[in-house]
Structures are given as structure tokens and as C-alpha cells.
């Protein structure tokens with residue numbers, strides 16, 4: 001089993017438990033009572049490099065990264081630094097995140113929020129909307145056949161913006177065929193978990209001009225951010241460097257002017 005398959009299997013188990021407590025029709029009702037999601041695209045398209053700052057405690061590749069006892073406080077610092085969006089990892093087993101983190105962050109900031117998880121069912125999209133997310137991640141590698149189109153359509157119907165994540169040329173073609181407007185190139189190889197910093201520069205030319213391009217993973221500071229900006233990135237998505245550094249607001253601000 002690949003790392004991705006293994007993570008998705010755990011996600012499906014945890015999901016079955018939540019779904020038995022709150023069935024989809026009830027969750028849909030609750031979601032429909034929430035305010036309209038925010039649109040992050042104007043900020044991403046504005047001149048200069050945008051930052052999606054991530055609330056990330058652990059990862060399968062690096063293990064424990066940071067305690068983050070108060071995700072809302074961290075998110076508030078990100079917002080003060082001018083993050084265009086904030087990503088909250090909600091996967092529990094490997095990333096030590098939760099929907100409770102997302103709710104806490106939602107209550108604290110007005111910045112668009114990304115639910116960062118391994119989304120493989122409609123239920124998770126409705127959960128994202130109900131917990132106050134504005135964006136969701138769709139990982140092309142986790143969504144075979146027409147699952148990508150199906151979940152993308154449901155996300156759009158819910159008013160959510162999708163960040164469509166690719167790792168290689170074939171996945172990039174699928175994202176383009178889908179008509180994705182926001183595409184993330186993840187430099188971390190899902191099989192080896194190694195970061196290849198050349199991934200964004202290799203795949204970005206395969207994306208149409210009007211697509212908003214996000215460079216993801218392994219960005220350690222302003223030099224990496226500047227390199228990706230020169231390669232055509234509109235946005236950088238940064239986790240580890242921000243949760244481990246001392247001053248998240250300043251770190252976000254510096255990356256924006258990279």
C-alpha cells in the first residue's frame with residue numbers, strides 16, 4: 001500500500017464514525033445555515049506573491065513539528081502578517097489536526113480558510129462548508145476516474161473554491177482538463193515523501209496562463225519563495241517553516257515581499 005492509500009484508508013474509517021453520528025442529510029441542513037463562503041481568488045490574483053499559511057502540527061515525513069496548543073492564536077498571527085488564506089490540516093492520524101482546529105480558527109479570523117485533508121467523499125466537502133471553510137483541497141492522485149470531476153462539481157455547488165493538487169505531468173493534464181482555476185503543485189513526492197524543489201518549475205509551464213498557480217511544500221524561507229515567484233507562482237503554501245519559526249506574522253510578511 002502506498003503512503004497515500006494508507007492515509008486515505010484511515011481517513012475513511014474516521015469518516016464512517018462521524019457520519020454515523022451526523023448523517024449527510026442532517027449535515028447538509030446545518031451547512032445551509034452557514035454564511036456564504038469567502039472568495040479567495042481576487043487576493044490570489046492581486047499583484048505580488050500571496051501566502052497561504054498553514055496550521056500544521058505533524059506530518060508523516062517529519063513527525064512532530066510544533067505543539068500549536070492554540071491554533072486560533074497562530075492563525076491570528078498569520079492574518080496579521082497578511083496571509084491571503086490560512087490552511088488548517090484536519091487529518092487526525094498523521095497530521096494531528098481536526099475539524100475542531102478549523103472551527104477555532106474560523107471563529108478567530110476573517111481570512112479565507114482552506115480545509116486541508118484527504119477529501120474522497122461528498123460528506124467531507126459538506127463538513128468543510130459546515131465548519132466554516134472557504135476552500136478545499138482536492139488531491140488528483142487520491143481521486144481516480146471521474147471522482148475528481150464529481151467532487152469538484154459538488155464543491156462548486158456548495159460555494160467552495162477548490163485547490164486542485166498535482167505532483168506530475170499526467171496529474172497536471174487532468175487538472176487542466178477539469179478546468180481548475182487554482183492549481184497547487186506539491187513538491188513532495190507522495191511515494192517517497194521527498195521534496196524535489198524543481199517540481200514547480202517543471203510543471204508550471206503546463207498550466208494555462210489564467211490559472212492561479214500555487215507552489216506547495218518545502219519552502220523554507222524568502223529565497224525559496226522568491227525562486228517560485230520567478231518561476232511563475234502566484235501563491236506559496238507554507239507550513240513547517242512558519243510553525244517552527246519564532247515570529248509567524250513577520251515570516252508571512254517577508255515571504256509576501258520575496
Ligand SMILES: O=P(O)(O)OC[C@@H](O)[C@@H](O)c1c[nH]c2ccccc12
Nearest residue numbers: 186216217218219237238239240241
Ligand atoms: O510544511 P511544508 O513543507 O511547508 O508543506 C506545506 C504543505 O504544502 C503540505 O502540508 C501539503 C501539501 N499538500 C498536502 C496534502 C496533504 C497534507 C499536507 C500537504
